[in-house]
Amino acid sequence: MLCKVCESLTGKKLFSPGPVIYNGKYWIVDHAYPTTISGWIVIVLKRHAEALHELIPDEINELNLIQTISIKIIHETFRSKKEYLGCFSETERHLHIHIIPKPKSLAYEYRVIESSHF
Numbered sequence: 105m106l107c108k109v110c111e112s113l114t115g116k117k118l119f120s121p122g123p124v125i126y127n128g129k130y131w132i133v134d135h136a137y138p139t140t141i142s143g144w145i146v147i148v149l150k151r152h153a154e155a156l157h158e159l160i161p162d163e164i165n166e167l168n169l170i171q172t173i174s175i176k177i178i179h180e181t182f183r184s185k186k187e188y189l190g191c192f193s194e195t196e197r198h199l200h201i202h203i204i205p206k207p208k209s210l211a212y213e214y215r216v217i218e219s220s221h222f
């Protein structure tokens with residue numbers, strides 16, 4: 105039985121309603137879904153691996169290239185002030201990295217985390 109990421113990778117049941125942005129040798133780049141942040145993408149490993157230390161050098165090299173190019177495109181397209189990378193692989197069998205742009209126009213109340221919250 106295929107996991108839900110494998111189903112999406114094979115086209116059986118897509119995660120995102122949009123087309124895959126890039127289909128590499130080891131990774132695909134897809135739209136994060138659902139989200140209200142324009143430019144939020146996710147880079148998904150095609151094979152099952154859940155930790156960064158499981159990656160082989162060729163997978164890391166392709167990931168580095170994809171991240172570098174994606175960050176530039178996101179910045180130029182969405183005029184992001186910053187871009188954040190996150191790898192949270194607690195529920196999926198496919199390691200995946202999120203690239204989340206921080207818009208320049210982000211409202212002040214969403215930019216500041218008050219120290220009283222800690």
Ligand SMILES: [Zn+2]
Pocket residue numbers: 106107108109110111152197198
């Ligand atoms: Zn799978």
